Amino acid sequence: MNLYELTIHEAHNLLKSREISSQELTKSVLDRVESVEPRVGSYITVAGETAMTQAELADKAIAKGNITHLTGIPLAIKDLICTKDLRTTCASKILENFVPPYDAFVIKKLKKAGAVIVGKVNMDEFAMGSSTEHSGIKLTNNPWDLSYIPGGSSGGSAAAVAADMCLGSLGSDTGGSIRQPASYCGVVGMKPTYGRVSRFGLVAFASSLDQIGPLTKNVTDCAVLMNAISGYDAGDSTSVPMDVPDYTTFLEKGLKGVKIGIPREYNALSGLDAEVSEAVKNAVKTIEGIGAECVEVSLPHSEYAVAAYYVIAPSEASSNLARYDGVKYGLRDKNKNDLIEMYKSTRSMGFGSEVKRRIIIGTYCLSAGYYDAYYRKASQVRTLITEDFKKAFKSCDVLLSPVAPTPAFKTGERTEDPLKMYLSDIFTLSANLAGIPGMSVPCGFSSQGLPIGLQIIGKHFNEEKMIKVAYNFEQATDFHNKKPVL
Amino acid sequence: MEFEPVIGLEVHAQLKTDTKIFCNCSTSFGAPPNTHTCPVCLGMPGMLPVLNKKVVEYTIKMALATNCKIEHKSRFARKNYFYPDLPKGYQISQYEFPIAQFGYIDIEVGDYSKRVGITRIHMEEDAGKLSHDPGRPISLVDFNRTGVPLMEIVSEPDIRSPEEAGNYLRQMRSIVRYLGICDGNMEEGSFRCDANVSIRAIGTEQFGTRAELKNLNSFKHVEKALHYEINRQKEIVFHGGKVVQETRLWDPVANSSKSMRGKEEAHDYRYFPDPDLLPLIIDENWIDAVRKTLPELPAEKKKRFITEYGLPSYDADVLTASLATANYFEDCLKIFPGSKTVSNWIMGSLMGLLNAEGKTIEQSPISSQNLAQLLRLIKEGVISGKIAKVIFEDMAKTERAPDKIVKEKGLVQVTDVSAIEKIILKVLADNAKEVDDYRNGKTKLLGFFVGQVMKNTKGKANPKIVNDVLKEKLGK
Numbered sequence: 025m026n027l028y029e030l031t032i033h034e035a036h037n038l039l040k041s042r043e044i045s046s047q048e049l050t051k052s053v054l055d056r057v058e059s060v061e062p063r064v065g066s067y068i069t070v071a072g073e074t075a076m077t078q079a080e081l082a083d084k085a086i087a088k089g090n091i092t093h094l095t096g097i098p099l100a101i102k103d104l105i106c107t108k109d110l111r112t113t114c115a116s117k118i119l120e121n122f123v124p125p126y127d128a129f130v131i132k133k134l135k136k137a138g139a140v141i142v143g144k145v146n147m148d149e150f151a152m153g154s155s156t157e158h159s160g161i162k163l164t165n166n167p168w169d170l171s172y173i174p175g176g177s178s179g180g181s182a183a184a185v186a187a188d189m190c191l192g193s194l195g196s197d198t199g200g201s202i203r204q205p206a207s208y209c210g211v212v213g214m215k216p217t218y219g220r221v222s223r224f225g226l227v228a229f230a231s232s233l234d235q236i237g238p239l240t241k242n243v244t245d246c247a248v249l250m251n252a253i254s255g256y257d258a259g260d261s262t263s264v265p266m267d268v269p270d271y272t273t274f275l276e277k278g279l280k281g282v283k284i285g286i287p288r289e290y291n292a293l294s295g296l297d298a299e300v301s302e303a304v305k306n307a308v309k310t311i312e313g314i315g316a317e318c319v320e321v322s323l324p325h326s327e328y329a330v331a332a333y334y335v336i337a338p339s340e341a342s343s344n345l346a347r348y349d350g351v352k353y354g355l356r357d358k359n360k361n362d363l364i365e366m367y368k369s370t371r372s373m374g375f376g377s378e379v380k381r382r383i384i385i386g387t388y389c390l391s392a393g394y395y396d397a398y399y400r401k402a403s404q405v406r407t408l409i410t411e412d413f414k415k416a417f418k419s420c421d422v423l424l425s426p427v428a429p430t431p432a433f434k435t436g437e438r439t440e441d442p443l444k445m446y447l448s449d450i451f452t453l454s455a456n457l458a459g460i461p462g463m464s465v466p467c468g469f470s471s472q473g474l475p476i477g478l479q480i481i482g483k484h485f486n487e488e489k490m491i492k493v494a495y496n497f498e499q500a501t502d503f504h505n506k507k508p509v510l
Numbered sequence: 511m512e513f514e515p516v517i518g519l520e521v522h523a524q525l526k527t528d529t530k531i532f533c534n535c536s537t538s539f540g541a542p543p544n545t546h547t548c549p550v551c552l553g554m555p556g557m558l559p560v561l562n563k564k565v566v567e568y569t570i571k572m573a574l575a576t577n578c579k580i581e582h583k584s585r586f587a588r589k590n591y592f593y594p595d596l597p598k599g600y601q602i603s604q605y606e607f608p609i610a611q612f613g614y615i616d617i618e619v620g621d622y623s624k625r626v627g628i629t630r631i632h633m634e635e636d637a638g639k640l641s642h643d644p645g646r647p648i649s650l651v652d653f654n655r656t657g658v659p660l661m662e663i664v665s666e667p668d669i670r671s672p673e674e675a676g677n678y679l680r681q682m683r684s685i686v687r688y689l690g691i692c693d694g695n696m697e698e699g700s701f702r703c704d705a706n707v708s709i710r711a712i713g714t715e716q717f718g719t720r721a722e723l724k725n726l727n728s729f730k731h732v733e734k735a736l737h738y739e740i741n742r743q744k745e746i747v748f749h750g751g752k753v754v755q756e757t758r759l760w761d762p763v764a765n766s767s768k769s770m771r772g773k774e775e776a777h778d779y780r781y782f783p784d785p786d787l788l789p790l791i792i793d794e795n796w797i798d799a800v801r802k803t804l805p806e807l808p809a810e811k812k813k814r815f816i817t818e819y820g821l822p823s824y825d826a827d828v829l830t831a832s833l834a835t836a837n838y839f840e841d842c843l844k845i846f847p848g849s850k851t852v853s854n855w856i857m858g859s860l861m862g863l864l865n866a867e868g869k870t871i872e873q874s875p876i877s878s879q880n881l882a883q884l885l886r887l888i889k890e891g892v893i894s895g896k897i898a899k900v901i902f903e904d905m906a907k908t909e910r911a912p913d914k915i916v917k918e919k920g921l922v923q924v925t926d927v928s929a930i931e932k933i934i935l936k937v938l939a940d941n942a943k944e945v946d947d948y949r950n951g952k953t954k955l956l957g958f959f960v961g962q963v964m965k966n967t968k969g970k971a972n973p974k975i976v977n978d979v980l981k982e983k984l985g986k
Binding site for chain 2 (some may be wrong): 114228230259260
């Protein structure tokens, strides 16, 4: 077995018993990156040298008996999460050469835990997209079929995990950006409760929806990374001062007494692929078979989620992206002497079409005379959607649904039709609007051999229950053991 | 037709917190450009604001001092516009849900007093500062001021004259200084004011179209600019024209204003709640705790000075204009309980001295203790009022205590009647002709004899004794 194929937990055990060193492990991952990166295209920046230095330090720490679950573990970081002295582009031309002088809170935590950062991975520009095709830097291909997209926006993370180009990855999820690519690439992805993980150092797309989370090879690793990144940060006013449970203690067998809710409205959605529907139904049966009880629930305002989301997210984005004006850092058109001309030219050159589209939509929605009809109305819908979930969770512990209506689609297939692209987030973005946690676990393959994901949605700050359900499902199936051939 | 002006004022007060409103950078003034900055106030990618509680506390103080209703839940909002001094491309402010509303203050203008309503008070961050290079086509930006906390106080359109506006501002400044939350320095920009002005026919209810005046950076200019604006609008209406809604910039050199932008060019700031900051929750306990720290405010203090010390309204006004002056006055009274005498000396000699030296009362070379002692020396007859002036000047220069100066210079008043008698007899002997003249009815000459005696005693003789003895001797 190649070291790069290990899960985090497996590698940890081998490091702990000194059967392998972090330098060997990291070298193996870097070699793997070198060999498959030209086909997959996950990495924007490979930090080989610093990774090896970090691995060396990890080995020294381990030799002294200082080992955490992440000491010496090579991870890939979405290029939207700031890393000190390591270029952070947000997959945008406007920040192509931006090197942050600070670490994001989660990066500080990972570094403190002794993790090795292999590099920064691709995404849709500023996390706006569902296919990673909107990257301003490069294209990422789905490891299961290189002519397909890996999903997005954390497509680089999902592809890197699926192709064994890292042992685990951090992504961010604003409307499904962790779960949907996890589903498309056959890996585990978790969007934690809003406020569970600090957003300090996460470059903002839509501040009230963004949340950092892990993409991993299995549920155990998801619990390990969740342990590492969760927790209150005084530097993020929206992070919540609440104790974090040890998520790995919920990796236990048995689902007796667990109530599973199946949203009635999700089955009626048009555009739901038959194979996806079938795979999810089978997954529900499997979970029932382990001892969980299934109930039908209703989320009556689901049909308005996409509309509300595509008002709120672009509105916040239009404001969040105003700082990229060529004055302080990043791209600047130096040929323009007039201020307004410099603004216009810099932003025209620096932003891609999808980012521009959303800035324009958001600017419109917040404008005088339109604010009440769009932003305020969407915020009201958001409250209704949150109430829907609260009611549904009175009769169940977690909800199950597809992650996306279809498996991964072909590169270029939906770029001309933004609406169709937006609809691929239909099952995921409600969780962001409500601030609740959502997770994707592999639950099957299409006839073409593309992975399908099952979504588990939980109550606020109840990630442990989702991890328990996901772990039991994983133990009862072997979808997670299948690997793409590269 | 008679017109009356309708004026509303927006005051921006820079709060005297040690650190900025959303990061830990220093707020101190005068540092080299861009040295009081960090990734948060520079608007770097991924950085988040964390509210400085001190800013909230200071604003609660102001809200209590101006009789506002403090909202238990308020929100920060983003005001979006592009400008190089605004690193995030938006200013964090409050919009729909300000921290405090529905207040008022009472002001006095000449012989009447009136109540001016406070529409709202809110918190926001300041922007940076641009400087334009005159030699090259470039501008430089200094972000030291970016994120310095500001408190905006918006009045109701209750003000009816430039004088009322001036007094409203003076009263506001006095309150923020009493509270110790703002320097209140208009020239340095820590206390700024914009004015909304319109005119209407007296007796009508409806407001006219208003113009907003900016760049009013001294009390003098506020009143001047308002007079100018009211006359400008009257001229327009008298000539059958219509006032247009616009923002006008006051030019203090030209003593006139010019249009900055019209209604059509007004910004659409696209306000929306800042998702990076949770709603601000203020409970009664917090408000009560802040209430307990409130000092006696200028209006209350003035009333007390009139009733407790029997001072005229004018004196009470001057002495309570700043907390330091009021404290100085009361400190003096502890040693020398003659309130009107103390008031006269502070308003006269002391303020004259401070004005001449460009000092504040905190920087006074003469401490309250020393001034009070000086007054006691006069009262006790140790020195004369005339000598006191000399000692006062010495105190101003040397900062010494008056009794030391008296001792060192031998300025103790001569009250020994026999000693004075001796001198008087000598003076009378030396001026026999004048003595004859006096006795023949030229009683005006008394002053001459007093002068001679004083000259002989270097001013130290007790004037009352001198007078009495002189009259007695000359009467013979």
